[in-house]
């Protein structure tokens with residue numbers, strides 16, 4: 001099973017993602033965006049980083065790379081797509097997923113561990129958790145605040161498309177536990193179909209025993225489901 005990890009100028013979590021995926025038994029191929037999507041990939045990961053220096057708005061320029069049309073076509077054909085951090089920003093900027101990620105409420109880059117509550121355990125990315133599980137993953141972003149209109153967010157909530165929310169260690173969603181001011185504490189959301197999803201925290205940074213935490217492994221295992 002081969003997962004394409006797409007590299008843009010400024011991606012910096014591409015190799016970590018490959019290593020995490022390989023540790024789970026996947027074949028992971030780094031794909032430079034100008035080379036186009038290889039035929040017969042079984043999954044696509046948009047990794048974190050600072051594509052195009054986060055100019056305009058994080059992810060906005062990478063979203064215009066022609067490979068994103070191919071990613072969309074593959075997603076429409078059922079190929080699983082996961083965007084993490086800058087990959088989440090690219091996913092939203094290219095409308096694979098709804099909303100946008102913009103400047104943190106703190107107006108600062110934040111690098112810390114956060115807790116997330118699993119909101120919907122019935123997606124490929126959350127199937128190995130139980131609804132309500134609390135997991136701990138790292139974040140590292142300056143533009144991680146999820147923003148969307150109230151009306152669209154209500155629809156996402158009603159359709160169970162929010163997969164993770166920021167919470168405290170006990171699973172309470174509170175303003176204090178929301179690291180960046182994301183609306184409704186959204187940390188991860190699916191596309192129209194749940195085999196497409198994006199999230200700001202980094203599961204690949206918590207997927208190897210050597211990293212001291214493996215809470216993120218189940219997310220990446222979603223590529224196999």
Ligand SMILES: NC(=O)CC[C@H](N)C(=O)O
Nearest residue numbers: 048049085086141142143
């Ligand atoms: N870890 C990442 O993917 C980098 C974050 C991102 N481009 C930001 O600062 O918002």
